[in-house]
Amino acid sequence: MRWLLIPMQPTPNGRLHIGHGGGPYLRADVIARALRRDGEHVEIISGSDAYENWVLADGLATGRTPEQTCAVYHAGIKSDLDRLGVELNLWVDPLSAEHNSGYVHVQERLLSTLSDSGRAELFTERVPLGVESGRPLMGVWIAGECPNCGAAAGGNSCTACSDSFSPDLLRNPRSRLTNEQITWVDRPNWFAPAPRAVLEALAATGLPGQFQVPVQTFLDRKGARIRLSLPGEWGVPSSLAPTDSVLSNTYYGYSVYCGQLYSDLRSGVGNALDRDSGVTVVGLFGSDNSIAGLVAPQVLAVGTAFKAFDHTVINHMLHFEGRKCSTSQQHGIWIEDVIDKTNVSSDELRYCLTQIPLDRNVSDIDTGRIVTTVNRLRVWRTATLGPVLEALKPGASTPTAPVELRAALERQQQYLRPPVVDLVDATDVLTDWMFKRDPQHCETEAVAEWLLGVALLGAPILPILAGQLWTELGLPGVPSRSVLNHAVQLSRTSAGLDLRMHTPLNAEDIAGIAR
Structure with missing residues (x-):
């Protein structure tokens, strides 16, 4: 189509x-x-x-x-x-x-x-x-x-x-x-x-x-x-x-x-x-x-x-923080300032914005919510994604029929296909996959499926992380659902995926750029 x-x-x-x-x-x-x-x-x-x-x-x-x-x-x-x-x-x-x-x-x-x-x-x-x-x-x-x-x-x-x-x-x-x-x-x-x-x-x-x-x-x-x-x-x-x-x-x-x-x-x-x-x-x-x-x-x-x-x-x-973002009133946070004057990344800003229910109603975001969301993602990246990726066994394969991942992709797809669009629901599918599973205590196939799921479910929302993880797993091109047609053998490569613990974001960092 x-x-x-x-x-x-x-x-x-x-x-x-x-x-x-x-x-x-x-x-x-x-x-x-x-x-x-x-x-x-x-x-x-x-x-x-x-x-x-x-x-x-x-x-x-x-x-x-x-x-x-x-x-x-x-x-x-x-x-x-x-x-x-x-x-x-x-x-x-x-x-x-x-x-x-x-x-x-x-x-x-x-x-x-x-x-x-x-x-x-x-x-x-x-x-x-x-x-x-x-x-x-x-x-x-x-x-x-x-x-x-x-x-x-x-x-x-x-x-x-x-x-x-x-x-x-x-x-x-x-x-x-x-x-x-x-x-x-x-x-x-x-x-x-x-x-x-x-x-x-x-x-x-x-x-x-x-x-x-x-x-x-x-x-x-x-x-x-x-x-x-x-x-x-x-x-x-x-x-x-x-x-x-x-x-x-x-x-x-x-x-x-x-x-x-x-x-x-x-x-x-x-x-x-x-x-x-x-x-x-x-x-x-x-x-x-x-x-x-x-x-x-x-x-x-x-x-x-x-x-x-x-x-x-x-x-x-x-x-x-209670007032409509406005160019004429010079109220809000400007994208240029977020990316250039703080250590918030493009993916982190996207992850914050996709969790605001603008598809449903007028919504508000404040400094505290931005800080909490960014820091939660940073901790997950270092404490969960990093160890799982490091422990991935050479030649690990995904299941021939990854039922759970297919179901998650179907759920996310129904929120990202016009005329039905709901970024909060789509992001919730990704967040559930990332946070509500314990891949560190799973069998090899389940670990491989979880990593593949992070890349595929993350592709629309966290494109830099998803793309780097996809390459890190030895997969060609960009994240594509077509790989689910057969079992996928993962071979760890070095794609520059940064898994270090970053300095936590502080409220003062955001308050300093707010207008």
Whole structure:
């Protein structure tokens, strides 16, 4: 089976904190590694959301142009993903010479197709303008209270209830970055109406009921529609946009472009989002982007040659010590700081993040939990894995039919195959295998099976450890479930697997990098 995973593109207005990293990007990587381990073909393609107007705020503080801001953080975000062990097949910069013309063409072609078929229309909307600047206060420039739940909200979405709305629906709207007063004017822009049939189509993809709630709220609103252009100067440039507007940089349009790049990776295959492509395409994003990730693809795919996502994987928001991780509020822990300024490894950070139940609900992590989780893994590595590996007898073989390991892999697989994804349950399967067995007092075959299980079950979550252990056991390539088709003879080699006791992580180490 062929898969394309498209985690929603991050805005290049800052580096990645653990809320970003532990959300769609880690999920995409864990899912991809699990599917590949099980013999399937998987690509991950994403890139930076360079045309999102939230990049403009950086220039107020630094004096950088939007292009300069995007260049700095496009590279920085990729570096952060590397630090977390997230492996991408392609990382796209829509502003680059390599991608810009093709990217803009895809966004324009979508609008042209929709307008020609009558599925996109020019609607006159009320637009907030700054009285002093004359600037359209859209996206980064406006804030207020969510019209659905009343929580503080910026731009056009609410992180508390996942609603999405036009600026004229904000309660108590204000200029977010300046103190200027607001005046309202009428402007035409492109929109695509969102029919109620969208909800039924999403349910058919296996979307959990809890994530259908914001969709229902959005569709119940009179005149529910998807924005395709917006007032302002920063966005996808196009002659198709009304005067003083730009095209919206839709996640779905971005995904269609990623589907086209997939065709380049897999020569002879069409766009992965072609209706008959045979590729299972999965969108991954945070719950605050529910309308962009759920409703928009269903609306925009109709009347085109493309399909919506086959499945979606959505995570709730991560809080650090009681408050939502936030770039604009500079609250949380940044991946760069964890890896570069402490002795926490990529695997250890992943092991912490995969145990936070973001697939189920808004969740919190604190310094104490990070320290406890990391130190527990370090003790296990030295006190259990090391002695078992050292005691492995030359030529030890796994059972011909490793029943327990097969069962554990089946359990883990059911949590890492979209549409069903639960990183906590998947990690629990690994943790149970690691901690709830006593391999040091087992027969040789059982010891060999346990070591093989650590490598196979650990591959999606602890990829560095799993890969090194796999090589240490004398096995070729990367961890693959195919070895279970027959008894496996293990021959100990030296692969640089570090089994020394590391200095325990202290709370002060994490507190020192928290913001």
